[in-house]
Structure formats: structure tokens, C-alpha cells
Amino acid sequence: MHRINETNDEDSCFVNHSNKKEKNMKGLKRLAGVLGVIVLLCGMLTGCSGKKLYSEEELTQIHDVIGTVEQMTKEFQNVITDSLPTLLGDMSSSSDELMDFISTRKYDPNKKIIALTFDDGPSTDETNGTSDLLDLLEQYDSKATFFCLGNRLNDESAPLLKRMVELGCEIGNHSYDHTQLTRLDAQGVRDQIDKTNELIKQYSGKACRLVRPPYGDANNDIVPANVSQPFIMWDVDTLDWKNKNTASVISLVEKYKEQDWDGAVILMHDIHSTTIEACKTIIPELVNDGYQLVTISELAYLKGVKLEPGKSYWGIAEKSTVTDY
Structure with a gap:
């Protein structure tokens, strides 16, 4: 009976681990897409910024780019917030243990x-x-x-x-x-x-x-x-x-x-x-x-x-x- 329970636990852990990896991969792909769009939009903005004067069409385009970048920035933050804990959790140490290495205490370098x-x-x-x-x-x-x-x-x-x-x-x-x-x-x-x-x-x-x-x-x-x-x-x-x-x-x-x-x-x-x-x-x-x-x-x-x-x-x-x- 004990071995049966042990096997079921292992199977459950395997399924949970697989789901977690799948979720992580989706998070990474989503993150890559966000980064790609931001890079593209920044390139468009840079291409326009070499001129001293802009046409009305170009100004509209720049305005749209800025708005989209702002939206993508929020999306990027959401991806980080949602994905980082699960990504860290897929490593050998938990996120809490990894964060232990980063002290929040303030140190006086003169002491x-x-x-x-x-x-x-x-x-x-x-x-x-x-x-x-x-x-x-x-x-x-x-x-x-x-x-x-x-x-x-x-x-x-x-x-x-x-x-x-x-x-x-x-x-x-x-x-x-x-x-x-x-x-x-x-x-x-x-x-x-x-x-x-x-x-x-x-x-x-x-x-x-x-x-x-x-x-x-x-x-x-x-x-x-x-x-x-x-x-x-x-x-x-x-x-x-x-x-x-x-x-x-x-x-x-x-x-x-x-x-x-x-x-x-x-x-x-x-x-x-x-x-x-x-x-x-x-x-x-x-x-x-x-x-x-x-x-x-x-x-x-x-x-x-x-x-x-x-x-x-x-x-x-x-x-x-x-x-x-």
C-alpha cells in the first residue's frame, strides 16, 4: 500500500512539474514577443527622430508608438510578475532560498x-x-x-x-x-x-x-x-x-x-x-x-x-x- 501511494505521489509530481514547465515556456514565449515588439517600435521611433520637423502623419505615428510602448511596458511588467516565481520554482532551489543571497539590510561601508x-x-x-x-x-x-x-x-x-x-x-x-x-x-x-x-x-x-x-x-x-x-x-x-x-x-x-x-x-x-x-x-x-x-x-x-x-x-x-x- 505504501509503495502504491509513493508511486501516485511521484506521478502527481511529474504531472505538476510538466504543467509548470509548459507554463514557463508560454511565459518565456510571451516575454520574447513583448520584447520583440518593443525593439521594433523603438526602431521606428529612432528612424523618425533624425528630423527636426515632422509631418502630421509622422507625429500621429510617433504618438501611437509612444502609447504602444507604454502598453508594452505594462505588459512586460505583468509577464515578469507572473512568470518569474514559476521560473525560479523550476530550479533546484526555491525562489525564497535564492532571494536569501540578496540581503535587504543596509550596511555602512565605513563600519x-x-x-x-x-x-x-x-x-x-x-x-x-x-x-x-x-x-x-x-x-x-x-x-x-x-x-x-x-x-x-x-x-x-x-x-x-x-x-x-x-x-x-x-x-x-x-x-x-x-x-x-x-x-x-x-x-x-x-x-x-x-x-x-x-x-x-x-x-x-x-x-x-x-x-x-x-x-x-x-x-x-x-x-x-x-x-x-x-x-x-x-x-x-x-x-x-x-x-x-x-x-x-x-x-x-x-x-x-x-x-x-x-x-x-x-x-x-x-x-x-x-x-x-x-x-x-x-x-x-x-x-x-x-x-x-x-x-x-x-x-x-x-x-x-x-x-x-x-x-x-x-x-x-x-x-x-x-x-x-
């Missing part, structure tokens, strides 16, 4: 940018958990990237993922259960990454584009053959996972902040209450010092870096190291 990243979460703790961190980011109009573990993604943590998306934060893949990927065979690696990707999509509504391997451990055996996303490492490890001390994390961040921190990727963990407490000092200080806190994808875009599958990025800015497997 430095930093990407705060948080691993191993999300934490559903009611006090000093991921929810408190999201409150803080929202308060200071800041964004961050959360590299989540698949085994923490469930109905309880789902509201956190949805809120991350609503606030413009980014969700990355940190494996399913923090297994060191280089100790697994190819199928094991795919299971860790694919299962977590599916859970991120299920609970956040967004496809995952980034991976951070546990312990920052990756090699040619697992990238790019088994992972279709870029591996994102870091510039600065706050050692919050080791010290679990609020003052220590704040002190380390303030130390590095004295250097040229523009474009830095900072590693922290939102499962430690001491880290959340430290962020209550770190985030306001960074913002007040003129830093803009952005996601990994925003950082890459603003620095002109294209993140590619099969590459491991120890940071994003020019000074960082990129490993091409």
Missing part, C-alpha cells in the same frame, strides 16, 4: 563587520539559552550563524529555528551527533550531513547551505565527494567550550578586538550559559564600537567571496585560509 557563529545548539534552556541570545541579537539589530546538531532539532527546539529565520540569522549544519567525520566512511559522512540538512529544512523551512564539521576536522576523503556545501571554519576560537567562564570569554574577545578584526569569524557555543552571559557584554560592546554583526553568507557577500562546495574556509576575509580539496 567593520564580524560574523558571530554558535555551535552545538540550539539550547532550549529557559535561562541563558538560545532564546535569550536571540533576544539580544534582536535588541541590537544584529545577526549570527547557528551551526546546529541534528539530534537537537525536534518539536521543542523548532520555535527557536523559526525565530532565527525571522530575525535574519543563518542556520548551518554541524553534523547529527558531533561525530568526527574523518573517522567515518563515505556513507557515514553522508548520513550525518544529509539527516541534519533534512531536519533543518523540516523545522526552519529553509534549506541549509553551510556545514561546519565537528572539531573543524575535514579532509579530501569527505570533501567534496560526500558533502555538497562549503565547510565554514573560524578565525577566532573563544575557548568558551573549554573554560566555561564568562569573564574569560569576554576578556579574550576584548583582546582580539584590539587587532584588525574586520571580516573575522568568531566561534562560540550557545549551549553554555556562561557564553550567553558573556554575549550580554560582548554584543553591545561590539555594536557600540562600530562593528556590524552579520551572518556568514552576508560576510562573504560583503567581502566579495563566493563560497564554493568542496572548499574549507578558515574565515572568510582576504587574510583567511581557504583549503581547496
Whole structure:
């Protein structure tokens, strides 16, 4: 019975896909026709515009051309409005996912940018958990990237993922259960990454584009053959996972902040209450010092870096190291 339902679903999907492609083709043909007419009319107008004086017949013709061009412009806009979403929907990524690459935020080019990243979460703790961190980011109009573990993604943590998306934060893949990927065979690696990707999509509504391997451990055996996303490492490890001390994390961040921190990727963990407490000092200080806190994808875009599958990025800015497997 299950296989019969599965086959029917596939047939239905095939029919819907075929109808969508047919609709797209009609939209493209319609668009081509509109463009052709506009080009023709503009050519006619150009042909008349070489004279200083026009006959009454030519003036009437020009008036008609202008009116027709205006009508064609409206038609062109309608075609774009009607066809573009379905054309994008026929691609491998949805239109929403593609538009994620185009940020609507305003950036001050005179300010430095930093990407705060948080691993191993999300934490559903009611006090000093991921929810408190999201409150803080929202308060200071800041964004961050959360590299989540698949085994923490469930109905309880789902509201956190949805809120991350609503606030413009980014969700990355940190494996399913923090297994060191280089100790697994190819199928094991795919299971860790694919299962977590599916859970991120299920609970956040967004496809995952980034991976951070546990312990920052990756090699040619697992990238790019088994992972279709870029591996994102870091510039600065706050050692919050080791010290679990609020003052220590704040002190380390303030130390590095004295250097040229523009474009830095900072590693922290939102499962430690001491880290959340430290962020209550770190985030306001960074913002007040003129830093803009952005996601990994925003950082890459603003620095002109294209993140590619099969590459491991120890940071994003020019000074960082990129490993091409």
C-alpha cells in the first residue's frame, strides 16, 4: 500500500512539474514577443527622430508608438510578475532560498563587520539559552550563524529555528551527533550531513547551505565527494567550550578586538550559559564600537567571496585560509 501511494505521489509530481514547465515556456514565449515588439517600435521611433520637423502623419505615428510602448511596458511588467516565481520554482532551489543571497539590510561601508557563529545548539534552556541570545541579537539589530546538531532539532527546539529565520540569522549544519567525520566512511559522512540538512529544512523551512564539521576536522576523503556545501571554519576560537567562564570569554574577545578584526569569524557555543552571559557584554560592546554583526553568507557577500562546495574556509576575509580539496 505504501509503495502504491509513493508511486501516485511521484506521478502527481511529474504531472505538476510538466504543467509548470509548459507554463514557463508560454511565459518565456510571451516575454520574447513583448520584447520583440518593443525593439521594433523603438526602431521606428529612432528612424523618425533624425528630423527636426515632422509631418502630421509622422507625429500621429510617433504618438501611437509612444502609447504602444507604454502598453508594452505594462505588459512586460505583468509577464515578469507572473512568470518569474514559476521560473525560479523550476530550479533546484526555491525562489525564497535564492532571494536569501540578496540581503535587504543596509550596511555602512565605513563600519567593520564580524560574523558571530554558535555551535552545538540550539539550547532550549529557559535561562541563558538560545532564546535569550536571540533576544539580544534582536535588541541590537544584529545577526549570527547557528551551526546546529541534528539530534537537537525536534518539536521543542523548532520555535527557536523559526525565530532565527525571522530575525535574519543563518542556520548551518554541524553534523547529527558531533561525530568526527574523518573517522567515518563515505556513507557515514553522508548520513550525518544529509539527516541534519533534512531536519533543518523540516523545522526552519529553509534549506541549509553551510556545514561546519565537528572539531573543524575535514579532509579530501569527505570533501567534496560526500558533502555538497562549503565547510565554514573560524578565525577566532573563544575557548568558551573549554573554560566555561564568562569573564574569560569576554576578556579574550576584548583582546582580539584590539587587532584588525574586520571580516573575522568568531566561534562560540550557545549551549553554555556562561557564553550567553558573556554575549550580554560582548554584543553591545561590539555594536557600540562600530562593528556590524552579520551572518556568514552576508560576510562573504560583503567581502566579495563566493563560497564554493568542496572548499574549507578558515574565515572568510582576504587574510583567511581557504583549503581547496
